Amino acid sequence: MVTATGVKAPAKAEGATARKKQGWGSGRIVAARVGVIVVVLALWQVLSGPLIPEYAISKPTEVAVSLWKVLTSPTGWTDIWATTVEIAVGFGLGVLIGTVLGLLLGTFPVAGRVLEPLIAAINGIPKIALAPLFLLFFGIGAWSKITIAATGVAFVVFYNLYLGLRERQRELVQVVEVMGGRAHHVLAYVTIPTLASPFFAALKAGGPLAILGVIGGEFIASSEGVGHELFNSAMALDASAEFAGLIVLVVMTLVLNGLLTQLDKYALKRLGLVPRKKAARTRA
Template identity: 45%
Template sequence: MSVMQRSRQAPAESADIEAGARARSLRVPATAWIAAGRLAIVLVLLVAWQLASGRLVPAYLISSPTAVAHRLYDLFASGTAWADIWITTEELVLGYAIGVVGGIAVGVALGTSRIAAALIEPLLAALNSIPKIALAPLFLLWFGIGLSSKVAIAAMTVFFVMFYNVYMGMGTIPNGLVNTLQIMGASRRVMIRQLVLPQLTVPILAGLKAGVSFAMIGVVVGEFVAADKGLGYSVRNSTDLFDSPGVYAGIILLMLLVLIGIGLVTLLERRLLRWRR
């Protein structure tokens, strides 16, 4: 490379570096504005809630942010909140993991076999059409009122979310790529590892994110029907006692657990889909 070529290349590289730095500097304020906007919305809602409580709506119906904050403090100070959080988190994690693994496995299996799909998929659709809350008493009868029944309900709920995401995602795999790998002599295991799983990354991640909320629904349904501990039981017990601060405190803790789970899945998504950016 001549001296003149290097001299022309150097300003171009420095210009690219400066352009990248300007783009990053512009993104930071945008992120800060978004965070500030979210905080402002939350504060406005809390202020409106506080002002409406006891003025526009009876306090025993909607409680108030200050009353809920006091109840949360009491729950954590007494240790009750930590015990309920641990029980619900354990049920959530176990049910979520079982449902995810089962849904992915069955989705891939039916997606690679037309005969199996024709035999089993209609049965799964019929089972999925049954409201999960209607099956909760059966799970409690089969597994008891302990941990196992809540895990089973959550796993079943997550299973269908993951199964349909994966099963439908299998239909988006180009037949041309499948035929090319078959001609090259690729085994079934190689095709699944090199073609199927990369193609299913986005559907699987979408199912993982949605599955957190569905797993929590399953856990709460189980705790509502029959339980003596957990956040769902706490909300139900507070409802029976017309304790609206306790109800809202339990709902907030449930929401925080779901948000933490979705946040962890989002971190995984950013790591696995870094190539898309």
């Protein structure tokens, strides 16, 4: 940048000014988050017993001991693995079903108008209310939990793709067709870019629903899984084991969300849908 006197301002001064405008850096943000967690844990440790009954919320130290027992026991890892498999298979199956239905009914408008009220009616039923029905069909094994998870995910993916196809700009399709484009050109240049964002938004919304469905099914009837252990801990009034199971679920949720976020960024980058940064800033 050139000043009014014609002297070029130092680059370091410009960098310092930019940092001041940005406010807190990422390092300070991370430190603040850690500080908040430490304060909450300290208050929890101090208030448990004198102010809040210890049997209801336990203490962070006792939760840490229970979590260590889970992570160092074969039974704990068996439960974690069972729940992970159920979530992964249920999520994948739900994405597949929702994608196929969304593309089919979005591509054929007549079929969409005929079946949409029926799908909306089924979607209105709480998925956890379907759990006893799935348990009758598939038993207390993994497939009943997988089906519950897949049902919740499938509806989210279906509606995002179905509505995305309905909102696809017909003018763009006609332009591609006028230019001699075939069906695969319309798919590559119009349909996929239009559906990319809603599809990955559906994946991020469906991840927690898959976890909710699996844990709900394990609560109702199961012989293994994190939800099964959470239910047993609640019946035994073991608050520390209950919080340890919740920590495991939080970690699983963060891992799934992180994987979906990276997949979203990679796919959008490959499709050229990420806003490009300016190669150089304009100088004064």
